Amino acid sequence: MKKDRWKQRITIYSFLACIVSMTMLIVIFPKEQISKAERRRLATRPQLAAESILDKSFMEDAEDYLLDHFPFREGLRRIKAQFAYHILKQKENNGIYVDGGYASRLEYPLNEASVVRMADKLVSLKYQYFPNENTWYAVIPDKNFFLAEPNGYPSMDYDRMLELLAQRLDSSGERFDYIDIAAGLEVDDYYHTDTHWRQERLLGTVAVVGEAMGINEALNLQESNFERHEIKDFYGVYYGQSALPMEPDTIVYLTNETTDAARVWNLEENLSKDGQVTMPEHAGAVWNPVYQTQKLEEPLCLDQYDVFLGGAASLQIIKSPKANTDRRLVIFRDSFTSSLAPLLLEAYSEITLIDLRYISTPLVGEYVNFEGADILFLYNTSIINNASMLK
Amino acid sequence: MLFSSISFLYFFLPLTLFLYFFVPQKGKNLVLLFMSVLFYAWGEPVYVLLMLAQIAVSFGLTGLMERYRGQRAAGIFYILSVLFPFLALFYFKYIAFFTDILFQVHIKTPALPIGISFYTFQIASYCIDVYHQRVPRQKNLITYAAYVTLFPQLVAGPIVRYREIEKTLTDGIDFSDIHMNFEKGIVRFVTGLGKKVLIANVLGAFVSEVAALGTRTVELSWAYAIAIALQIYFDFSGYSDMAIGLGELFGFQFPENFRHPFIAKSVREFWRRWHITLGAWFRDYVYIPMGGNRVGALRWMFNILVVWLFTGLWHGAGWNFIVWGLLFAVLLVIEKGVRSICRKRIDSGHYVTDIVKHIYVAVVIIISFLIFHNDSLMDALSDIAALVNRGNRIAFDGATLQVCAYLLRNRMGILLIGLFGATPAPLWIWKRLKTSLEKHRFGDVTVHLLQAVFAVGILVLCTAYLIDGSFNPFLYFRF
Incomplete structure (x- = not known):
């Protein structure tokens, strides 16, 4: 009927206006x-x-x-997250849940085959590269360790993970000493919006590690020994993935004379296009500071956590000229170690960091001298549960 | 191209609408044909040639049929016109399955062209109808090609017969009702989009989560089975709603394909409400020509068996689809037998009888869709056994029980929304609200405003889901 047309146009024009305006915005939006x-x-x-x-x-x-x-991509993602949480009553969005102001990724169940694979990796590395060196291992719990069970979320069986890891390592006949760092950690030691732990709250954890490795005498872990620097408005990886409204974190990094004097050599930055590597002892090697605040200025900087040692890298060597010993340490690690390693620089003149997600095991021997070094395996539970990513 | 994609919603659709409404009546079918071919080629850049070849061959053969009508040659052209599309369908969809079971020979065929089952049935129905003079032959190749390729229903139905849209194709769009149809089309389209993106996809994610578990509790097994049935329903009926809605935007009236099938009280009723156009196709082109129910009891049972074997096979070349189809054949025969014995009691309308009938159909649907969903019969049997706490899918360890409880809690909202949305209740509530609003002074305007808010709101929400998620398969594309 003619008299109803203008009313019908309300829906028609609203819908068409929405579609056409979005089309135009898609085309012209930067x-x-x-x-x-x-x-x-x-x-x-x-x-x-x-x-x-x-x-x-x-x-x-x-x-x-x-x-x-x-x-308006981010806004639309937030609308979706709110719908999933409040209308569909989901407990998570994109596998991320938020409880008590902390965002965490669901990680379950325990992948026992992966734990065995991890243990076998440790054993094979020891056989191959450092059969006689002192070797420790520690497991960094993810945030689910603290948040999941009390709040009704599923998580890995952490006890089973440690038990399986210990059994497998013991049965190899090689000596691996376990350092229990989980007992001294709590959820407040992690960022609200990110997967990582907070460096300014790691002094106790470093003390536990130092005690086990016999380096505490060389370490001064008094808070007064460090100067605090803040990076405001840190939106961690879970903030973006969950698309839920959360307050930003503040990154605090700790410096002193030792960290200021230390320099980081990074394999990727010293690799030429033709595949030649400028090793640390060679002239022309590129060295960076421990805290790479210049990374934050880069337009394509994705993660402010990269301030710690410059972010993900396959192989890094940190030289610490002001260390209290001439001991050397090799850490097989993931990104959590980037914020912990600087706190060990008083006890080691050289720390080598190897991330097996980015470099294959056979290649490691070409660049790293393990002889006489302390060896530490430091992995978070998520990596142990997905050990196939280690090369 | 998917209806639930940014490219369709924000580029293809506005461009096609613009071209369709701004060219003169004579050019509209050409616009539809061109855009439909583009739509299909976006997903099948090679097999678009196969579809065009099928159109050309069937157009030519029906022409020859007409030319030699009354002569023996017409019959030969008729057989060829039906055989040709079915041979292509057989090659792509069934030859590997049949050579495997008949000769134990494994042959590798190319991937199934999208929508081939749907357009094959449309071409076949057209050729049969022309031969039997139920519809006049379309003499214009562009118009005929526009019918077969018509993008709203090309890749996942509903199966539209030529006579159902012949008038719009030949006479052009009727502008007298354009506002009403356009408004209805928008609401129908976004309803389907919402069913697909906001319900079916989320249920699909739940189904994937549970399937990945391996073992599960009985409660979760039931939730899983219900989620599968609901996902298939919302996925397919959502697509049909979008197709019907798009049809209305372009002036076509497509047949209904779903009428709240889960409220059925018998399997017979279920199939009058589920994939109606496929059921009608088999009824008109297979069942009735075989004699339908106007034959002896044994022959009738044979007819039912054949029709449901074909219905199963139409959905896929696999034993699970054959068993799925034959299960319905057996149930239909049993239902007819029971009805003939105690018709009065069954049709008494007593609420207890109705509840029993609903429970019976619900169980049948749940079990049948577990067979439908699984790739192998053994997997389906494991899923069915898990419903009664039997078999290798039952979880015992504490960690798995904890995960099962969580998954159920996490997806309870979408399951309840799905169950509610599958009933006529939302439509009933809207109609009641509409009637009550229209009694007021500005009620009529409010109704239209609410529709506009609904249309834009669902569109924005679906866009948000598409941007944030990657789980967006259309289940019926594989048919």
Whole structure:
């Protein structure tokens, strides 16, 4: 009926206006290179070619590009998160839950095969590279260790993980000494919005490690020994993934004369395009400070946690000229160690950090001298539960 | 191209609407054809040629059929016109399965072209109807091609017959009702989009989570089975709603494909409410030509068996689909037998009888969709056994029990929304609200405003889900 037309136009025009305006915004909206909230690079414009059309990769890439560059993307992701939490009454969004102001990723069940694989990796490394050196291992609990059970979320069986790890290492006949750091940690020792622990709350943990490794005499872990520096508005990895409203954290990093004097050599930064590596002892090697605040100025900086040793790297060597000993330490590690290692610099003149997610085991021997060094395996539970990522 | 994709919602749809409404009536079918081919080629850049070849061949053969009508040659062209699309379907969908079970020969066939089962049935129905003079042959190749390729229903139905949209295709869009149809189409489209993105996809994520567990509790096994049935329903009926809604935007009236199937009180009723256009196709082109129910009891049972074997096979070349189809055949025969013995008691309308009938259909649906969902019969049997606390899927260790309880709690909201949304209750509530609002002075405007808010709100929410999530498969594309 004619008289009803204007009313029907309310829906029609609203819908069409919504679609057309969004289409126009998609076209004219400035395109970002990275999503800081999700910590990833966004898809680039797909290249149109006969081959990419026939194998459908152009269409798939185009869909990804449109999804990544949609206007008001973060706002829309927040709407989705709120709908999932409040209307669908989900306990998590994208596998992240928030409880007591802390965001954590669900990680379950325990992958026993992965724990065995991890133990076997440790044993094979010891056989291959440091059969006679003192070797310790410690496990960093993820936030679920503190948050999951009391709040009704599923988690790994942490006791079983440690038991399995110990059994497997003991049965190898090699000596691995376990350092229990979990007992001294609590959820407040972690960032609210991020997976990592907070350096300014690690002094007790370092003391436990130092006690076990016999280096405490060389360490001064009094808070007064350090100067605190703050980086405000740190939105951690879980903030972006959960898309839920959370207050930002503050990164605090601790410096003293020893950390100021120390320098970090990084394999990736000393690798030329033709594959040549400038080793630390060679002229022309690139050295960086322990706390790399310049990283925060980079436009493509995805993670402010990179301030600690410059972020992810396959192999790093830290030289500490003001150390109280000439001992050397090799740590097989993940990203948690980036904030812990600087606190050990008073006790070691050289700390080598090896991240087996980025460098394969056979290559390690080409760059690292294990002889006479202390060896520490320091991994968080999530890595142990997904040990296949270690090369 | 998926309806629930950014490329469709914000590029393809507005562009197609713009072109369709701004070209003169004569050019509309050409616009539809061009855009539909583009729509299909976005997902099948190679097999689009197969579809176009099928259109050309069936158009040519029906032309020859008409030319030689009354002669023996017409029959030959008729057989060829039906055989050709079915041979292509058989090659892509069934040849590997049948050579395997008949000759134990494993042959590798290319991936199944998207929507081939749907457009094959449309082409076949057109050729059969033209031969039997139920519809006039379409003499314009563009119009005929627009019918087969019509993007709203091309890849996942509903199976639209030529006679159902012939008028719009030949006479053009009727502008007298355009506002009403357009508004209805928008609401229907976003309803389907919401069913797909906000309900089916979320249920699908739950189904994947539970499937990954391996073992589970009885409670979670039931929730899993219910989630599978609901996911399939919301996925497919959501797509049908989107197709019908899009059809209305372009002036077409597509047949209904779902009418709240989960409220059925018998399997017979369920199939009158579920995938209606497929059931009608088999009824009109297989069951009735075989004699339907106007034959002896044994022959009738045979007819039922054949139709449901085909229905199962239509959904996929696998033993689970065959068993799934035959299960319904057996149940339909049993239902008819029971009804003939105690019709009065069954149709008494007493609430206890109705509750028993609802429970019977619910159990049948849940079990049948477990068979439908699983890739192998053994997996389906394990899932069914888990419903009664038997078999290798039952969880015993504390950690798994904790995970099961969590998964159930975490997805209880979507399960309840799904169960509620599968009933006619939401529609009933909206109608009541509408009637009550319309009694007031500005009630009519409020109703339209609410519809606008609903349309835009669901569109924004679905966009948010698409941007944030990657779980967006269409289950019926594989058919």
